Amino acid sequence: MKKYLALLLAVFLCLQFAACSGKGEKETESTKKSTDASYFKVSEYGDGISVDGYTGTDADVVIPSEINGKEVLAIGSNAFNEFRKENVLASIDIPDTVKEIGENAFYYCGNLTTVVVGSGVETIGKYAFACAYSVKSFTINGNSLKKISEYAFSHAEGLEYIKLPESVESVGTGAFENAFLLTLGVKDGSYLHTYAKENDIPFIAY
Numbered sequence: 001m002k003k004y005l006a007l008l009l010a011v012f013l014c015l016q017f018a019a020c021s022g023k024g025e026k027e028t029e030s031t032k033k034s035t036d037a038s039y040f041k042v043s044e045y046g047d048g049i050s051v052d053g054y055t056g057t058d059a060d061v062v063i064p065s066e067i068n069g070k071e072v073l074a075i076g077s078n079a080f081n082e083f084r085k086e087n088v089l090a091s092i093d094i095p096d097t098v099k100e101i102g103e104n105a106f107y108y109c110g111n112l113t114t115v116v117v118g119s120g121v122e123t124i125g126k127y128a129f130a131c132a133y134s135v136k137s138f139t140i141n142g143n144s145l146k147k148i149s150e151y152a153f154s155h156a157e158g159l160e161y162i163k164l165p166e167s168v169e170s171v172g173t174g175a176f177e178n179a180f181l182l183t184l185g186v187k188d189g190s191y192l193h194t195y196a197k198e199n200d201i202p203f204i205a206y
Helices: 002-031 191-198
Strands: 040-045 048-054 060-062 070-075 091-093 114-117 137-140 161-163 183-186 203-205
Touching: 040 070, 137 161, 183 191, 191 203
Parallel strands: 048 070, 060 091, 091 114, 114 137, 161 183, 183 203
Antiparallel strands: 040 048
């Protein structure tokens, strides 16, 4: 009888654990749910779409990978610049389909704290995150990024660390100017490793 009860208890606990695990997965998925596409201003960009603005009020924005049946390939110049007026944007999640983040895209987004850049991004434009002084977490996925343009992270005064992929081949003038707390994560022996040493930028080689 005791063995039977112990077996029932073990089965019950397993079922409870599975239920909790499933719930956790659903919550994770919901946090990554794309923001309603109707809130984005868009334009044609090659065979896809450029996101050129946002009319919603959500502080946490997840850009969809597809709008109107076309892949989102770019974040346009000044796309979220209008948020400097309201300072409501807190986090941005850029999909893997995006190749380019345009000039001034997040310039002076003062309340922006968290940025996730998808694995397809090849270019970060001039002043793209300049004066986004509250950013604390900046994640670049994948190994596609090739160019960090002039002043892209200038005056990102709250940013302490970015791990950059070894694929980067070019860094523009003043890209990290006055980002006083910043340490770069760079691949040992890479272009960025040399760049950081030559420009006296704190770095950690990985």
